[in-house]
Amino acid sequence: MSLKELLAGAKELLAPVPTGLWISNQSVPAASGKTFPVLDPATARPLAQVADAGVEDALRALDTAAGAAAGWAGTAPRERGEILRAAFEAVTARADEFAHLMTLEMGKIEPESRGEVTYGAEFLRWFAEEAVRVIGRTSAAPAGNGEILVIKQPVGTALAITPWNFPLAMGTRKIGPALAAGCTMLVKPASETPLTMLLLAQVFADVGLPPGVLSVLPTTSSSEVSSALMSDDRLRKVSFTGSTGVGKILIRQSADQVLRTSMELGGNAPFIVFDDADLEAAVDGAMAAKMRNGGEACTAANRFYVQRGIAAEFTARFTARLEAMRVGPGYDDGIDLGAIVNAGQLEKIAGLVNDAVAAGARLHAGGEPLPGPGYFYPPTLLTQVPADCEIVHEEIFGPVVVISEFDTEEQVLALANDTPNGLASYFYTRDLDRARRVAQALEFGLVGVNRGVISDAAAPFGGIRQSGLGVEGGVEGIDEYLNLKYIGL
Structure with missing residues (x-):
């Protein structure tokens, strides 16, 4: 057009x-x-x-x-x-x-x-x-x-x-x-x-x-x-x-x-993938939880925790999906990711990514604002992000994925709950007992079990803590x- x-x-x-x-x-x-x-x-x-x-x-x-x-x-x-x-x-x-x-x-x-x-x-x-x-x-x-x-x-x-x-x-x-x-x-x-x-x-x-x-x-x-x-x-x-x-x-x-x-x-949603999860379903859910609305959502997954044995495969599949996304004006045909809402938000996203990369994070996809006119940032994926980086603790509100690895259920629950926020959370597993344990242990008002989108007019929507x-x-x-x-x- x-x-x-x-x-x-x-x-x-x-x-x-x-x-x-x-x-x-x-x-x-x-x-x-x-x-x-x-x-x-x-x-x-x-x-x-x-x-x-x-x-x-x-x-x-x-x-x-x-x-x-x-x-x-x-x-x-x-x-x-x-x-x-x-x-x-x-x-x-x-x-x-x-x-x-x-x-x-x-x-x-x-x-x-x-x-x-x-x-x-x-x-x-x-x-x-x-x-x-x-x-x-x-x-x-x-x-x-x-x-x-x-x-x-x-x-x-x-x-x-x-x-x-x-x-x-x-x-x-x-x-x-x-x-x-x-x-x-x-x-x-x-x-x-x-x-x-x-x-x-x-x-x-x-x-x-x-x-x-x-x-x-x-x-x-x-x-x-x-x-x-x-x-x-x-x-x-x-x-x-x-x-x-x-x-x-x-x-x-x-x-x-x-x-x-x-x-x-505000939210700072964790997205947890256990090693018994259906990997393709988890990637589908991750795309929905992160990329819906271009990541500009309080329920958007902000911190991805993937069990060590499947982390490389999950990251490779997720990266491929992100790299296949077409970026452009949202009213054009065939576009998968539209514009960031304004220049200030674009600058914030770029700053969070740049700080993480400067601190030693590994960049797998994206990482730089796209040329205008307009405000566009490509789908971006980071791993090996130091725990003290701002991007781990702040709402990104953009199409940026941060993946960390974990070993045990106890470890990941401690990481997921280590936030003053408590809005949305997500996890993938095929173990019913684990699903019950983790759903109850996550300190968030909303919990998605093997689902990347959980908002529903018929369900109460609200967070706890801050x-x-x-x-x-x-x-x-x-x-x-x-x-x-x-x-x-």
Whole structure:
């Protein structure tokens, strides 16, 4: 596809996408009149200019959310569920449009963007069904002096802060349970990828979501906007997906108003291959766990541990698979790996690899950024990485594999658990007893056994330790947006 054809196609696609702030079911300019560019990471060219929210805009959106809160909480659960179901159907019907938009603003290949549409829409369908299943309990008081009635009620207005790596799914995973529970919501999408969330807001309005229930605030002043909202006592909940460092700041800020918080923070996922594993299946799983979304995922495998007897063979097979990947713009046919989201992320990946190589790591594939325009880094594989290298301890968030060898189960469990994070983990074995032991011993909120992809709208998603608080998805996800109330009768 020529650049001229690409730009013409992007202009046609973006024509119906709102580029203002989304407040009261309308696309409106920022009070300041300011805008900021959204770039295509495959070309480093602007796709659109988007309204840049400030504190005044955020408080205006909060006014509308607070004003709509009682009405939405009082809306019948079935009606709330039907609106979510209609949004699911509308997003699914426009899957190609959403997928292409995500590829344009985030850089992933279109097949993966289509997969995200399926995954992201599923949260709307799942919580459409959960809206009518908010169940309390009743029992006789043990003393025989009355009844104990426990009910669940909406927390109130919530703020969702979403990252750039999954522009649709990280929003629907928060919006779905919030709306199902009867909460109004403000969404602050990442400045790299606001267009997908703005289009989703338009879809919700089209299917009948009342004004004020959902607002979207693109901004380049994230900390100022978030701080202003979180210091207002009308906000009662904040849900954040992003780095552990930013999460800690938000947790501290939430203390002033004693806000309910959900935090899905950084990961440092181990991927363990025991010598009794199906080697080809393990390589397939490794490709999925590492290369899905170009490695730009909090669940991406970060540290590969392979038992010594099969390490050479596993490394050779994995290297061959990586070297066969075709790198290029995600909207081109036949591409296996798209662009890195921005120049800063590309620089970070290159720095981690360069530091490891300088410290003595062996490079098997890749290792240097590709020429532009755009931000591309090839599939890269390292072995013999010194244990004190930063790349072993930091989330790579890119298409870089680090393989280490181990000898015993006890040794690898100690290595895998040697991290302050605790989000995702993976291992491959054909020994059922070992599978049970290792799954229980891994100190992570998510464990994949002989699977490289484990995310599911029907399952609780959340980490332990410094990977976060609370869960999203599953029957448990809606409880993050509900308060318990005891009534003595």
